Amino acid sequence: MTNQINERAVVLDILLELEKEDAMCHLVLRSALAKFQYLEKQERGFISRLVLGTVEQRIELDYMINQFSKTPVRKMKPVIRCILEMSVYQLKYMKQVPVSAVCNEAVKLAGKRKFVNLKGFVNGVLRNIARNLDNVTYPDKEKEPQTYLSVKYSIPEWFLSMWKKQYSYAQIEQILEGFKQENRTYIRCNTQKVSPQQLKEALQKEGIAVCDVKGLPFAFAIDGYDYIGGIEAFEQGWFQIQDISSMLVGKVAGLKEKDAVMDVCAAPGGKSINAALLNPKGMIDSRDLSDYKVSLIEDNLDRLEIENVTTKVWDATILDASSIEQADVVFADVPCSGFGIIGRKPDIKYNASLDKTESLVGLQRKILAQVWQYVRPGGYLIYSTCTINRAENEENVAWMCEQFPLERCDITADLQEYLVSDQDCSYGVQLLPGINGTDGFFIAKLQRKA
Numbered sequence: 001m002t003n004q005i006n007e008r009a010v011v012l013d014i015l016l017e018l019e020k021e022d023a024m025c026h027l028v029l030r031s032a033l034a035k036f037q038y039l040e041k042q043e044r045g046f047i048s049r050l051v052l053g054t055v056e057q058r059i060e061l062d063y064m065i066n067q068f069s070k071t072p073v074r075k076m077k078p079v080i081r082c083i084l085e086m087s088v089y090q091l092k093y094m095k096q097v098p099v100s101a102v103c104n105e106a107v108k109l110a111g112k113r114k115f116v117n118l119k120g121f122v123n124g125v126l127r128n129i130a131r132n133l134d135n136v137t138y139p140d141k142e143k144e145p146q147t148y149l150s151v152k153y154s155i156p157e158w159f160l161s162m163w164k165k166q167y168s169y170a171q172i173e174q175i176l177e178g179f180k181q182e183n184r185t186y187i188r189c190n191t192q193k194v195s196p197q198q199l200k201e202a203l204q205k206e207g208i209a210v211c212d213v214k215g216l217p218f219a220f221a222i223d224g225y226d227y228i229g230g231i232e233a234f235e236q237g238w239f240q241i242q243d244i245s246s247m248l249v250g251k252v253a254g255l256k257e258k259d260a261v262m263d264v265c266a267a268p269g270g271k272s273i274n275a276a277l278l279n280p281k282g283m284i285d286s287r288d289l290s291d292y293k294v295s296l297i298e299d300n301l302d303r304l305e306i307e308n309v310t311t312k313v314w315d316a317t318i319l320d321a322s323s324i325e326q327a328d329v330v331f332a333d334v335p336c337s338g339f340g341i342i343g344r345k346p347d348i349k350y351n352a353s354l355d356k357t358e359s360l361v362g363l364q365r366k367i368l369a370q371v372w373q374y375v376r377p378g379g380y381l382i383y384s385t386c387t388i389n390r391a392e393n394e395e396n397v398a399w400m401c402e403q404f405p406l407e408r409c410d411i412t413a414d415l416q417e418y419l420v421s422d423q424d425c426s427y428g429v430q431l432l433p434g435i436n437g438t439d440g441f442f443i444a445k446l447q448r449k450a
Helices: 007-017 025-035 041-056 058-068 078-093 099-112 116-131 145-152 157-164 169-180 196-205 244-253 270-278 291-304 354-374 394-403
Strands: 185-189 209-212 219-223 239-241 260-263 283-288 309-313 327-333 375-385 406-409 429-431 441-448
Touching: 007 025, 007 041, 007 078, 007 099, 025 041, 041 058, 041 078, 058 078, 058 116, 058 145, 078 099, 078 116, 099 116, 145 157, 145 169, 157 169, 185 244, 185 270, 196 209, 196 219, 239 270, 244 270, 244 327, 244 375, 244 441, 260 270, 270 283, 270 291, 270 309, 270 327, 283 291, 291 309, 327 354, 354 375, 354 394, 375 394, 394 406, 394 441
Parallel strands: 260 283, 260 327, 283 309, 327 375
Antiparallel strands: 185 219, 185 239, 209 219, 375 441, 406 441, 429 441
C-alpha cells in the first residue's frame, strides 16, 4: 500500500468539491484520480467506490445519521456532514472495513480539518450507528411506498411522483435496483483495424475479462483492467468506449452503403464512430456546439484513425441552410436530463429539478425544429435521449409527428433481444435499467415523408 496520501482525505476533498454549484461527480472524480495515478489499483478503487457510493446513497445516509444525531444533518458544517456520510457508507456497505478504522479515521479527519472540538461528536455518532446498524428503522413499504423507495434508493421523491405516472411502484423499484447494479464498461471494436475476435484475444492477453454483448457482434463488456488509458489495445485505437444503448442507435438506423449521415449533437463522437464503422463507404458529418466538444470527437477519430468522419462546430438550434435535405440519416441525441444514467452519474438526481427538465424540453424542440430539415425525403431521423421521462421522449416524438412531415417507424425487430413482452413501443422504445438490461435510454426512428 502507498503511504504518501490518506485515501479518506482525498475522498473528503472530492465530496467538498462536489458541494460547489454545477460540480459534476464523474468529472471531479476523474480529475482527482488523474493526480494520483501512481496509487495502486486497490487504493484508487477504494477512493472511487467511497466517493460514488456516498453520493449515490446520500439520502439514505442522511436519514440514518438523523436517527442518531441530535444535530440534524443539514445544520452541520459541510466538513462534518461529509465525514459522517462517507463513514456511515463504509459502515453499511463496506463491511470488510473494520468499524474501528472507520471511526478512528473519521475522528482524525475532523481534527486535521480544524474541528477538534467536534471529534467527540463524530466518534459518538458513528459508534452509535455502528452498534445499531440492524436497528435502523425505515419507512413502511406498504403504507408509505414512495417515501420507502426514496430513502432505500436515495432518490428524491419528485422523481418517484413523475415515474408513478408511467410505471407501478414494483416497476420503479426494478429500475432503481438496476441503477445499483455494477456498472460495466462496454466497448465497440474498431473493425477498420481489427476483427472482434482479434480484439478479444488481445484484451484477454492483457488479463482483461471479455464478454460478448447480445445483438451486437462487434461489442464487448470488459472487466478487470486498471484504467482504460493503460490498455494497449486502446492506445492502438482498436476500440472505442460506448454503452450498449448508444450502439443500438446505429443498429436502429439500418445504414445502407454510402449513406450520408449527420450527427447533430455528437460529442464525444460514439454514434458518429459507430456509424462510420457500420458504413465505411459513407460519410458522417459530426457536429457539436463548441470547439471543445468538437475536439473530443477529433481526439477519438485520431486515435482510431477513422477517416470517413468530418467535424464541424455548429449550434444545432440554428438552421444550416447548406445542409437542408442532404442527409439520408440524422442522429439527434439531444441534451437531456440524463435520468437514465443515474446509476453511472448519481449526482444527476440531486442537481435536477422539474423547472430544469421543462426548460430542456424547450431546448430539445428548438433543436428538432431545425434538424429534421436535414433529412432527405424518405430518409430517417433517429431521435434518442439517455433519460426516463415521457415529456422528453414520447411526447417529443408525438410533437414532431404533428408539426413536421415525419412518421414513426416500428423498431421492435431491431431491439428484440432487449425488449420485454408487454413493452409499448408505439412512440419509440424506452429501455430501462433493471428491466431491459441497459441504461435508461429512449430511441425513436422517424421517416421523412416523400
